[in-house]
Amino acid sequence: MLKAVTLAEIEKIFTVIERHGLSREAVVIPLRPAAPGTVNMLANGKLEIVVDSQVPIDDWLATLDANITALMAEDGKR
16 A cells, blocks of 8 residues: 655656656646545646556556546546
8 A cells, every 4th residue: 555655756747747748847746645646637737647556556557558548638628
């Protein structure tokens, strides 16, 4: 169980967001994980990425990638 998001997890997340053409400044990553992890668009236009505390980070990153893709597609429809 992940108790805190460290630089190691953040660097892995940055790898995923960069594949989507997102800058590091375009995301907010709370240092406290939660179950389940979430990806939400904040009112200021930034993505909030809450790391899942129960799923191993490498497994969760595939879910993160899919969630970002879906959220960006949904945002493009607005």
